[in-house]
Amino acid sequence: MITTLSALAAVCLLSLAFILIIPCFAATKIFMRFLPRDIREAAKTHPDPSLGRQIIGYLMTALAAAGYVGLLFFLGADGLRRGYGFWLLFGRFMLFLYGYKLFDILVQDQYIVITRKYYVKFYPETKGCKSWDDRSFNTKNQMIRLIAFPFVCALMAWVTLLIGR
Template identity: 25%
Template sequence: MLLTIFLAIVFSAAITIMLLSAVAFIQKKEFFASAPKEAQEAIQPRENELFYGARVIGWTLMIFSILMIAGVGVISIWNGFRSDFTFWQFFLRFVSIFTIYKLYDMICFDYFLLMKFQFFQFYFPEVKSVYSGRKYGYNIKSQLLKLFVIFPAASALAAWICTLF
């Protein structure tokens, strides 16, 4: 279980690096497809880099975060195979990683970074009006749907696939 918690922390850190690279360095409008429609419409395309080399740094961080996420998947599955995990052990590992990540996402990203510290609004000031007056950043219904339906279903599917081998 300790490895699962460690992998969830690494997964959350990888997503944090991905967010930082997309928002602060790369600044491509296409990366914000999960933002509310009003915010997507308000975002102005950034033709110029924030500073010389910002996009190179951003893409390097993005690739690093993708490799970290892949590493979490490989290690969690490999360790499960090595330890002769059952379906329920794989399921518990996957759903724990996803649940810890989603709670981190909802609390740290949506509430603190977006609403309290206005991290996104600092880099994209044109969306300040979209988020003013909100108590929570993104659609809470879609977040809860992922937490209680999509991630458990994906975890069950992944656990089932792992037990086939």
């Protein structure tokens, strides 16, 4: 349990650092695709960072994704080392994914994006957009993930056992 919670804390910190830093490095079109339509429209004319900064942004994105996947592999390998069966691995992956999703919804989406309006600092042309106050802007995507997680976790547990034994 401590290992799973430590991995969860690590991925949350990695994700937090990433979302706070990436606006300085990402191309506007790529960064804005995660935000509502009116914000994307308002930011259309925002200049992209230099090519060098964008390359750094792509590298940071790749490192963050590798860190996330690496933690999942670590949790699976550690579970095998400890002799976990399907249900313990499944529970571990569920705790990890749902814990991260809770952090994503409450801290990243609701607090940083909506309450603090953090990205308005980087994209001032989006200041008057109504979606900055819409707490349900990402509900459909979040619900799809929340519904898919048990199936994803079952698949990850099964693949982990298949590979590890």
